Amino acid sequence: MKNLARRIFFALVTFVALAVVSFIGVDALPGDGCTALLGRFGSAEKVAECRRANELDKPVLARMGDWSLALIKGDLGYSIKRDLPVADVIVPRLRNTAVMAVVAALIAFPASILVGLRLGRFPQSRLGRVTNQFSVIAMTLPEFVIATVLWLVLSIWIPIFPGVNVVPSNATILELLPNVWLPALTLAAVIFAHSMRTMRASVMNVKGMPFVESARLRGTKEKITVRRHIVPAAMPPVLNVIAIDGSWLLTGTFVTEAVFNYQGLGRLAIDAISDRDTALILPIILFGLAVYLIASLLADALVKIFDPRQRNAE
Amino acid sequence: MLGNPLASLRSQRIKPLVLFTIVFHVFVALLAPLLPLASTDAQDSGSLLQGPSLEHWLGTDSLGRDVFSRLLHGGRPSLLIAVIATLISALTGIVIGSLSALAGGWLDDALSRLIDFMLALPTLILLLLISSFFGQDPVILSLALGLMYLAPIARVARSTTQTLLARDFVRVARLQGAGNLAILGGEVLPNVWRVVFTEVTMQFTWILLAFSSLSFLGLGASPPTPEWGLMIAESRSYMTLNPILVIAPILMLASLVLAIQALVDHE
């Protein structure tokens, strides 16, 4: 337990340190909420007035203090450009991204473990090799290529799913659902390939370990050998990949959302960046950081469930 | 030092197709400006979105530019940036990682923590920020990409060095009076390089794809530069009219990264 507490502490330290760096970094970017609102050609007086009104003329450390105090109270800040509280802008987008992430995860992860186990046990089967080749391709190609191809095939050539999304960001989940499929499939293809290949490699590795043969040679039934000896030993690397990919589903979907104009967090990030709406950019960066750190902690904890040596090391 | 990875590649029986693809891309990227191709920017307003013809082998895009010529030029920006950025990330990553392991103590702690920090950074959004706020400057972008991707290499180099330092031949070298620098150059680097090489090659493709993705989002290569990601983005609206516009750059990009991937894939 001491170890876990230490890891949580380090994750917090990392978060705070990077949050400070991000705040200063974003602040140092040319432009702020006022220039964003008034445009590049807003007159100097107007910009100064706007800054005074929004307390943007305070020194950076003071603003960072105010901002973090507000953050602790649950206030994410105010977008001058959009004239809305940041939370009101971000939360619906986050929901949309989460819906897409959940759909993608449900499609990809269970299947990837089952298929990876199968292919790891029988890597030479023809279907196995084809699946593996496709996974290499899905893993290597950038999302915008996969997304474009899926769109071309599943929306234009065989019109099953709607292509470009026209649903507003605050639509109900039911309205949203038909538009989730293409982006979710794109993401699912990537993470399926990733975790399936990891599972496959891990199973192939574990399968050749002495303890597996040893179990077989003392008469352990094949089903039990696979379920109790191979699978638990093969899981740790896959759990790591699932954790990292899981955090990517929530925070790394800019390209996919851009392709399908899906109104999620990634789309918002790109809009905010091109609008220079720094009040939105910072929470999005911090959200990405937090999700990554939590996912890594989670992966560590999950790995311990499967490995008694690590459990006892605490 | 550089001979080793090449030797290990040679022994891996590279498939001829893979080798051909890579050689093809390198050739095209280097020689495209010298080839007798149509101009990449010349707009033929009389023939927009044309199919393949004798004049335009792969047709024309929405501005009437020659697709074939743009296609052959389209790998140059990403390849150039990927090469520079990979060199930056590989060299600094290896130096930081192996020095960190070799130094030990507080310096190692500090550098490891720095590497952890860098791994936690949301890479793509930072790239978007940098490119958006500092203009789409290839020098800044390759520097940023190189720095952002050095952490994984530094980590691999550090752990490999640590393993090496515990090995008997390194201890013997110390007994024979070798100092830290001699150990680094003579015992560590030749053995680290081989392990890191795979990582570096993978990173090369990641960086290449990251830049392409940026271009696709409109924040990498800036128009009218021919770049595959950008070409795909520009032509997506005309996909139904002339699918070649999208399919051709996809095939180019895919063949390049898949071939590089196959180079390091040990199966």
Added chain:
Amino acid sequence: MGVDATSEIVELRGVEVVVRGVREGARPILQSVDFRVAQGESVGVVGGSGSGKSTLLRLIAGVVSQGLHLQGGSVSVFGKSILESSAQEREEMYGKSLALVAQSLGESMTPHLTVLSHFRDTVGSGVANEEVLRSLAEAGLAGEKYLQRYPHQLSGGERQRVLLALALIRSPRLLLLDEPTSALDVSIADEVLKTIKDLQTRHRFALVCVSHDLGVVSQIADRLVVMAHGQIVESGKTAQVLQRPGNGYTQRLVESIPKLDRRVRQAQNNRVETVLESRELTIFRGESTRAIDSLSFEIRKGEVVGIIGESGSGKSSLLSAICGLVPIESGDLRFRRDQDLATTLKRRSPDLLSSIQMVFQNPDDSLNPKCSVARSLGRYTNASREEMVSVLSSVGLDERFLSRQPSQMSGGEKQRVALARALLASPDLLLLDEITSALDVTVQAAVMKTLSNLQRDLGVAMILVSHDIALIASFVDKILVLRNGQLVEQGTSAEIVESPRHEYTRKLVSIARQKSVA
């Protein structure tokens, strides 16, 4: 053969195993092997690395290792052709008719399962705890405490006993053992072997035991089979093979068994100068564990000191401290009376550094895989080509080795190069950490011979660490016996071998005597 054909449970005929995909004419792994085991018989298979002994054993269990291919011959176990049997038939057979216990490197138990889970998975989830306990007790592990332990919470010997119990719980008629003791300490190995012998007399199963160590198999086998280069070179009753080996290779193998013998060498009167002196030396392992606890001893010029100890005895920590790789916690360690060794490498003068050289245990780790021999030898010593050639010849290698890469050399050759590299620094004290323990017995004997010649010619003081008292007793002047960081006993080679005072030393000597008589 005089064995009744109906009592035979294993029969291999004309077996040929080759590496898959290798061009014709390459040496096969197994070559026209005929091998039989009768009901209740105990057969030992001995051979060096690459002799094909493990391949043979696995073949009996119906396993052809990946990359290998059975080219000819037949393998019949309990009258069935096991290689042609279906997966289900084999599942039926394993555990009930035959069981194999693989090499005891501690990787044969599933790391995430408790001992009890291993039994449940093997026998069925309905197995009674009493039955498991009885089976464990028979294998020498009494007590319920073992049931809930994970493999990493067991010692090497305990793991081997659990694996034995697992293999025998369903009373198979044939037990196959692959190097049952190679990863265990001498005293533990001896006890495990006794248990195996007990179990065999009690349950009357047939036993095939494979080992590189003639001493091990001869203790439990009625019949010996000697293998070399994929062929059976000799086969016969254990005593007969040991006493009158008919084959040249067997002869060498028997001769290579270290004979427990004290050192006989003329007294030398120049040995008054002290090379190394240790007073109340304490070395820590990690934060607070004492790897070496107040150890005092002395080495004079040209003297050879043997240190006997099992894993955890602190012998490697001691050597590392002498050459400066680990710091000293307390006590006094002096080199040539005037130089304090309580400093780590970085503080030592170049002269002091080169006066103390060390050769490590693992041949695959001792040379930089990226460097030719010439480079390994010359990089830090600046030796000329002539010097390299001369030192190579003193360790029994010739000039041609200068251009070799580590990957082109055998383990014995690599250790010789490592020795040569140490000698190039013209040390006054040479530390040798188990340098032959990873080598085949015949190679080990040759390296020891080289060492003996070197000592005679150069008169360099040496510390020789080993777990095997028989190996060094005839070579060293003085022996220190270490256990858990404590000095158990020290004396001249003759004193230790002929009249050991401490109980632990007596046990080690008696095991060594048993093996060398065998």
